[in-house]
Amino acid sequence: xxxxxxxxDSPEGGYRFRLVDAAGNHLATSGVFxxxxxxxxxxxxxxxxxxxxxxxxxxGDEAKTSGPEYVRPIRQGSERRPxxxxxxxxxxWRWSPAH
Numbered sequence: 001x002x003x004x005x006x007x008x009d010s011p012e013g014g015y016r017f018r019l020v021d022a023a024g025n026h027l028a029t030s031g032v033f034x035x036x037x038x039x040x041x042x043x044x045x046x047x048x049x050x051x052x053x054x055x056x057x058x059x060g061d062e063a064k065t066s067g068p069e070y071v072r073p074i075r076q077g078s079e080r081r082p083x084x085x086x087x088x089x090x091x092x093w094r095w096s097p098a099h
Contacts (some may be wrong), residue, residue, distance in 0.1 A: 003027070005043050009034060014041040019046070 003021045010016045010032045017039050019028040029045075032037040 005046075007039050007043075017043055 005017050005019055007015055007017045012032055013026060014032040014034050015036055015038070016032055017030045020025050021027055028046075030039070030042055033042055
């Protein structure tokens with residue numbers, strides 16, 4: 001089974017969802033949504049963005065000129081991995097500025 005989303009009750013009230021990989025590791029947790037329908041709409045939005053969204057590097061570890069730097073992954077090797085997936089093969093990714 002591949003990764004999936006889980007909708008759950010938020011301790012603050014309302015609902016949250018989390019993205020879980022095939023091994024059961026939590027990769028991301030959403031903010032609070034007032035209803036399950038709103039959480040489902042949030043999941044739909046994440047699905048849409050995940051396939052096409054740019055990565056904005058907001059880290060303070062390098063000098064920047066102005067604003068966020070947009071980058072795209074450059075795949076090395078034959079295996080594709082999503083950003084943030086913990087795996088011994090994550091080092092196969094390197095980043096270059098998007099043009």
